[in-house]
Amino acid sequence: MTSREFAKLIGVSQPTVSRALNNSNLVAPETKEYVLKKAREYKFELNSQAQSLKTSRTGTIGILFPKHFISMNNNLMLAHVYDCIQQELSSYDYDIMVIYYDSNSQDFSRFERSIRKKKVDGFLVLRMELMDEEMELIQQYQVPCVFMMNANANIRENLSYFFSDSFYGGYLAGKYFGEFRDYHKMYITVSEERDDASRRFNGYRKGLEEMGYYFRDEDIVQCNIGIRSAYDCVSRHMELLRKRKTAIFTYSDLLAIGAVQACLRHDVAVPEQVQILGMDDMPLATMLQPEISTVHVDVDEIVPKACHLLMELIEKKAVMRQEWVRPRLIIRETSLLV
Amino acid sequence: MTSREFAKLIGVSQPTVSRALNNSNLVAPETKEYVLKKAREYKFELNSQAQSLKTSRTGTIGILFPKHFISMNNNLMLAHVYDCIQQELSSYDYDIMVIYYDSNSQDFSRFERSIRKKKVDGFLVLRMELMDEEMELIQQYQVPCVFMMNANANIRENLSYFFSDSFYGGYLAGKYFGEFRDYHKMYITVSEERDDASRRFNGYRKGLEEMGYYFRDEDIVQCNIGIRSAYDCVSRHMELLRKRKTAIFTYSDLLAIGAVQACLRHDVAVPEQVQILGMDDMPLATMLQPEISTVHVDVDEIVPKACHLLMELIEKKAVMRQEWVRPRLIIRETSLLV
DNA sequence: CTGAAAGCGCTTACAG
């Protein structure tokens, strides 16, 4: 049923239907109520494609994921962030389109096309790893964007974001592990998130330095995002870990879990022999035994802020905003001064 | 830029632009090539809203999630299925809209509205837990739908689905555990997925029976989806588990992981004292130590089939199809005849 | 406050 037919059916004009259903105040309250009642009765809804064509607003927002994230199973933190976004957006009247992009290929088609074809009103972007051409696109089309979670190296001045302050997070870890005088220090990093990983590391190094510990680059261990990769990495270092007490700070909780698993498997005591500190505080961190000590990244703060700003940008009620959200230390079972 | 402007700019008519960009063969090959070249040059894309209005096709499909699933962190299997769907659909030219619905509330608005407002061309539905009214809606609007993964009790005859054969999965588990003569048998079930959980259980009971073991209802333990819940449940039964060797079949791997964690924490040997067998074979099953023995549900088979059928339904190239996909047993570390 | 009219940017008969 079209709005014209519906209007005729209930005895008003098409504009009146439109105004009532769009909650305009250019319609008498009684009329509005009448139309709404009838709309419920006949289960009439305006066709969103036609609406969009007129208003050039689609009522859907895009969530942009880096493609190397595609497996939520590897990067469970992503699943967590995604959960939060879903939850948050359910209170707004927007639908959600999920779009992946691959920063390695030259095929940005999905993202680019969703802009050019006008399929979304704005984007929530996880990570700021877009290429220059994509940035141009955003500027050129003036499409509202809010970046969130982890930043890469070249942050644009004129874009909105809510990033976790990874440097500070690492710093907290460094200050904390600095207390563990008789423990050798390690850092497990990740090849997929180079920029953010080095931000975390630099903070860690600084925190340790302030405590009088000078971290050596050879104590950085490289692995990939994923429990298994960390498990394998740490297993390979097991001889060393047996020999000297070690405090390991990892890029993420996922790696920390892998590290813990490796120690347990090889009967190395956590936290007595090996202290382990993760980062993110993803839900899985407290689901397994022992529970992971970690640097808590406040997704529950970042996500609502980012969503809210995006809505305001779309409705042109706000302008650019940038914020680094500070994480905090949460000590649980895998690290303890004994 | 509109197609009219673009057409004028490159010296052809609007219909020619449309035909070329839609890959119609009502246009001369050279003309088509020319238009495509120019479109790339000027980065011209047809406005999808206007297209949809004319064709009443949106180029996006909806993925419908039960809302109690919203936390992918609890139900990690969901994250896995979602990953697979993303991967699969990336090869089709459809965008993806994610829609949650809550079968407990009377607010189906999100789902209902996406149908009435014509925002999607079809749905992939995880689980068949829709209410009758929603089913009516699907029939009434003739919107293409493919159901997948787990079925609830009242399966409609006239709908397409690719379900995992949960009964058979349970049956495999029963037959296998039937060999463990001196082990008491348990089943850990879940309150969120009653229908599917009892399907699994009935298969399990049957399998055991064929092996001469008669399962008693009091050996069903009830918990919630999530590692933690299973951990707590099993911890509460620890005295019993110490006393007699037990073989536990769980509704899902997630519960199996929780069960394993509980046993490890209380120094009960897995698999010697407690045998544990999960179901689903989600990626996490092999990421932790010890690796979970499980009944493998072939998501990699179900998802492509479901996606492909949905595309065909949308393009009216296919009609209804129904299939129960059989799982298979995968024995790893948490269950072993010793 | 309400309605007749124009137009958003496409696609698709239709005519040539």
Added chain:
DNA sequence: CTGAAAGCGCTTACAG
């Protein structure tokens, strides 16, 4: 094979 014309179902000046 190509183009002029109509129309998809809305919204929004504009007139009253």
